[in-house]
Amino acid sequence: xxxxxxSKVWKGSTTSNALGMFGTGFLVLGILGMAVSFATDVKHxxxxxxxxxxxxxxLGLGALFYLAxxxxxxxxxxxxxxxVTEGVAGxxxxxxxxxxxxxxxxxxxxxxxxxxxxxxxxxxxAHHGEEHDKHKAKVDKYQKSESNTYSDKAKGxxxxxxxxxxxxxxxxxxxxxxxxxxxxxxFYVLNIGCFLIWIAFFYWFxxxxxxxxxxxxxxxxxxxxxxxxxFMLVFAATLTIAAIYYMMSLEPHWFSTMFGIYYFAGTxxxxxxILTILVITLHQNGFLHxxxxxxxxxxxxxxxxxxxxxxAYISFSxxxxxxYANLYEETMWFIYRYEGGWATVSWFLIxxxxxxxxxxxxxxxxxxxxxxLIFMAYWLLAAHILDLYWIIVPTYxxxxxxxxxxxxxxxxxxxxxFFFNSGVKGANLVPIKDPKLEHGLEFKIH
Amino acid sequence: xxxxxxxxxxxxxxxxQIIHAAEKTVEAGYKEFDVHTPYPVHxxxxxxxxxxxxxxxxxxxxxxxxxxxALFFQWYVSGDPLxxxxxxxxxxxxxxxxxxxxxxxxxxxSLPAFVPVMFEVTVLxxxxxxxxxxxxxxxxxxxxxHPLHNTDYMKAVSCNRFGLCIEAKDANFxxxxxxEFMLEQGGQSVVTVYEPYRRxxxxxxxxxxxxxxxxxxxxxxxxxxxVYNKVLYSWMFLWLDYTDKVKPQQKSExxxxxxxxxxxxxxxxxxxxxxxxxxxxxxxxxxxxVNPADQTSEVLAHGKKLYNIYCTACxxxxxxxxxxxxVREAGKGLKPxxxxxxxxxxWSDGRIYHVISEGQNVMPGYAxxxxxxxxxxxxxxxxxxxxxxxxxxxxxx
Numbered sequence: 001x002x003x004x005x006x007s008k009v010w011k012g013s014t015t016s017n018a019l020g021m022f023g024t025g026f027l028v029l030g031i032l033g034m035a036v037s038f039a040t041d042v043k044h045x046x047x048x049x050x051x052x053x054x055x056x057x058x059l060g061l062g063a064l065f066y067l068a069x070x071x072x073x074x075x076x077x078x079x080x081x082x083x084v085t086e087g088v089a090g091x092x093x094x095x096x097x098x099x100x101x102x103x104x105x106x107x108x109x110x111x112x113x114x115x116x117x118x119x120x121x122x123x124x125x126a127h128h129g130e131e132h133d134k135h136k137a138k139v140d141k142y143q144k145s146e147s148n149t150y151s152d153k154a155k156g157x158x159x160x161x162x163x164x165x166x167x168x169x170x171x172x173x174x175x176x177x178x179x180x181x182x183x184x185x186x187f188y189v190l191n192i193g194c195f196l197i198w199i200a201f202f203y204w205f206x207x208x209x210x211x212x213x214x215x216x217x218x219x220x221x222x223x224x225x226x227x228x229x230x231f232m233l234v235f236a237a238t239l240t241i242a243a244i245y246y247m248m249s250l251e252p253h254w255f256s257t258m259f260g261i262y263y264f265a266g267t268x269x270x271x272x273x274i275l276t277i278l279v280i281t282l283h284q285n286g287f288l289h290x291x292x293x294x295x296x297x298x299x300x301x302x303x304x305x306x307x308x309x310x311x312a313y314i315s316f317s318x319x320x321x322x323x324y325a326n327l328y329e330e331t332m333w334f335i336y337r338y339e340g341g342w343a344t345v346s347w348f349l350i351x352x353x354x355x356x357x358x359x360x361x362x363x364x365x366x367x368x369x370x371x372x373l374i375f376m377a378y379w380l381l382a383a384h385i386l387d388l389y390w391i392i393v394p395t396y397x398x399x400x401x402x403x404x405x406x407x408x409x410x411x412x413x414x415x416x417x418f419f420f421n422s423g424v425k426g427a428n429l430v431p432i433k434d435p436k437l438e439h440g441l442e443f444k445i446h
Numbered sequence: 447x448x449x450x451x452x453x454x455x456x457x458x459x460x461x462x463q464i465i466h467a468a469e470k471t472v473e474a475g476y477k478e479f480d481v482h483t484p485y486p487v488h489x490x491x492x493x494x495x496x497x498x499x500x501x502x503x504x505x506x507x508x509x510x511x512x513x514x515x516a517l518f519f520q521w522y523v524s525g526d527p528l529x530x531x532x533x534x535x536x537x538x539x540x541x542x543x544x545x546x547x548x549x550x551x552x553x554x555x556s557l558p559a560f561v562p563v564m565f566e567v568t569v570l571x572x573x574x575x576x577x578x579x580x581x582x583x584x585x586x587x588x589x590x591x592h593p594l595h596n597t598d599y600m601k602a603v604s605c606n607r608f609g610l611c612i613e614a615k616d617a618n619f620x621x622x623x624x625x626e627f628m629l630e631q632g633g634q635s636v637v638t639v640y641e642p643y644r645r646x647x648x649x650x651x652x653x654x655x656x657x658x659x660x661x662x663x664x665x666x667x668x669x670x671x672x673v674y675n676k677v678l679y680s681w682m683f684l685w686l687d688y689t690d691k692v693k694p695q696q697k698s699e700x701x702x703x704x705x706x707x708x709x710x711x712x713x714x715x716x717x718x719x720x721x722x723x724x725x726x727x728x729x730x731x732x733x734x735x736v737n738p739a740d741q742t743s744e745v746l747a748h749g750k751k752l753y754n755i756y757c758t759a760c761x762x763x764x765x766x767x768x769x770x771x772x773v774r775e776a777g778k779g780l781k782p783x784x785x786x787x788x789x790x791x792x793w794s795d796g797r798i799y800h801v802i803s804e805g806q807n808v809m810p811g812y813a814x815x816x817x818x819x820x821x822x823x824x825x826x827x828x829x830x831x832x833x834x835x836x837x838x839x840x841x842x843x
Contacts, residue, residue: 320558324550363502444488 008286010429015285019421026414033407040404046102046109047396051388052408053102054246055270056095056415058263058384061239062271063088064198066303067205068235071221071228077299079440080292081279083429086206088274090423091416093202096195102246103188114175114182114252174329175252182249191245194238201231209431216433239264247388250395254333258318265311270384272303273377274416280370282429289430291441294368298445301367304380308361311387312354336394349390353383364445385409449640452593453613454624456633457602461487464608467631468493471610474627478616482603501580508575509568516567520560593641602635611639720818728800735796739822749827752820756812761785765831780808785828786835798825 240260765785
């Protein structure tokens with residue numbers, strides 16, 4: 001079988017070198033932009049950083065999910081593109097390092113609503129007090145009756161410094177209830193644990209896949225199949241934990257049981273999009289397998305379409321349940337996004353993330369046309385970034401966008417280019433001895 | 447009478463051959479042809495250069511219709527037609543009535559609540575529309591016959607052979623040329639299929655069928671007659687049909703005047719009913735009637751309950767003559783006297799009882815609504831009200 005000679009070798013190719021070079025350049029440019037952002041507005045910097053971090057995390061997690069899904073359901077069509085999926089899933093390792101700045105410095109800015117910060121009293125008393133006033137005002141707006149009773153109590157010990165708000169405010173009973181969970185030690189332990197679990201699974205799947213290139217033994221597939229089932233359970237739990245810690249706890253008062261799956265849905269859309277972009281671009285430049293047909297593109301398009309509808313379903317369900325029950329602890333999150341400048345963004349998000357892509361990806365012609373498919377993939381990536389922006393930024397600000405935010409986008413692009421390139425260098429771009437490869441290449445839509 | 451040619455058919459052995467033959471048929475310029483295979487052969491659409499199916503557009507249209515219909519329907523049904531459009535003059539037939547129910551404190555038009563229904567109807571109508579269009583329009587069903595049916599060709603292609611069929615309605619059709627073309631492609635058993643004579647299908651026209659119909663009609667008619675006139679009137683339990691009761695309009699053998707229903711004897715009193723002796727005689731009632739009810743707390747409570755039901759509307763909760771009716775209809779001369787006037791305080795229980803039973807001026811009698819014993823309880827309560835209004839020092843202890 002001359003499968004290996006059927007495609008260009010990635011390592012050392014001009015495309016690979018160019019990707020590495022441009023990636024490095026983008027990374028440097030991006031870091032410059034981020035530095036400007038950091039210098040101008042620290043709080044904005046950290047929120048924008050979190051958007052970028054969650055975006056890159058969702059690419060890696062989604063790809064890891066697709067990787068496990070292929071083994072779990074015994075899919076054929078995705079075998080020829082599996083190395084690309086592995087490459088994207090490999091982003092998880094550098095993304096893990098991106099979380100270090102959040103642990104080190106970002107937490108106090110992002111999660112100041114639930115982090116007791118005695119340490120900061122000396123330098124930032126007035127500053128934090130201001131923020132808490134703002135946050136508290138938001139909460140009070142929707143729970144006047146309760147806060148009245150508490151504020152009466154608070155007058156008595158205004159100057160004590162042992163409560164949830166670093167000594168400036170009365171404790172929020174809901175936040176107090178989450179106190180065991182929302183604490184720095186647990187944040188560190190659980191999030192680092194999540195990353196370790198994801199990376200361990202990633203290495204397991206990838207190494208077995210690479211080992212198979214040597215002798216084509218079925219046992220490697222079997223090993224991955226066995227691990228893919230427990231992975232799904234662990235994945236559901238870890239992704240939910242990450243989504244709750246990084247994003248839901250920005251608003252510690254609020255809770256939604258659908259938040260984990262909401263992030264999961266966006267994750268799958270964006271991972272399918274980045275895979276579409278990479279697979280089509282690589283294939284049209286002579287990489288991957290020459291026998292691979294447009295039917296595989298179609299499948300990727302189908303994934304984008306299906307999971308985009310899934311995203312709409314989940315996000316609408318989350319909204320509708322909260323809207324219907326109309327409890328102020330829950331509605332407050334949506335009310336920030338329902339009124340004022342964010343309402344425009346919300347409507348735009350519905351249109352941009354669901355309505356337009358739905359009709360644009362509905363027909364088969366659209367899903368087999370590579371250039372339109374790539375266009376829609378970029379579109380959906382942008383929509384996912386907007387979705388994350390819409391989740392994260394309203395917790396601290398009215399609609400705000402700064403020019404230096406482009407630095408984060410450039411950094412993310414460079415990050416994907418650079419680390420994808422270095423991640424797939426180590427092996428063939430096609431799993432040449434996978435027993436399912438030939439069947440996968442024959443995949444055809446009916 | 448010569449037979450009309452429907453098509454020329456040929457059989458092939460392998461899928462590759464049939465795909466090749468289909469490609470060649472397209473090259474030769476035939477448009478009206480079909481391929482029959484025992485199972486779906488991959489690449490056949492392409493080989494036959496069939497245009498893409500239009501079915502998805504039907505699905506899309508049905509889906510969009512379902513979406514907009516569900517939206518319109520819910521908007522209409524939950525809307526309030528009486529708001530702002532000269533409400534009461536608007537007459538809608540009952541089947542156009544709307545149901546403006548407020549549910550969960552939401553606005554009548556609440557899009558988030560409508561979306562699930564819109565989604566369901568969209569999916570339902572797209573699915574049903576697609577299947578219906580596929581069967582009725584794209585497959586042309588139901589069809590009760592085809593010239594290819596009951597041919598050896600059809601038997602072969604539904605078993606293990608691959609068939610090519612070029613139809614006579616094609617513009618380039620020429621029987622000899624088509625047969626030659628098929629042989630060139632390696633077709634076997636090349637056969638011309640003729641249309642059947644256009645005689646009506648035998649079963650439906652035969653006298654047997656007509657006779658059968660008549661037979662069924664007679665059978666069903668007879669059965670219906672027997673069931674409704676005999677079976678349902680057959681007596682299984684005679685004792686219910688024949689009892690000794692007297693039926694309406696029946697002549698009595700017993701009474702002299704022949705009436706079965708005799709008038710009651712003069713002075714007959716209905717059960718549980720005592721005629722009122724002092725009708726139109728308030729003074730007599732005040733003088734001779736004595737309150738038979740005990741002044742227990744149960745009686746007072748019952749009297750209070752009835753007073754609150756029947757009396758408060760005019761006399762007011764505390765008997766001040768300021769009930770809701772009086773307040774609302776102020777200026778119309780409705781002014782029930784206060785129950786606390788000295789005249790009423792001096793009245794005996796029987797006198798008050800008389801007014802409750804018979805009414806007075808505008809006030810109607812309440813004998814129909816309140817039983818005699820209960821009226822006495824109300825009297826007790828009225829007395830209690832009077833006493834409470836000007837409570838003495840001793841009452842408070």
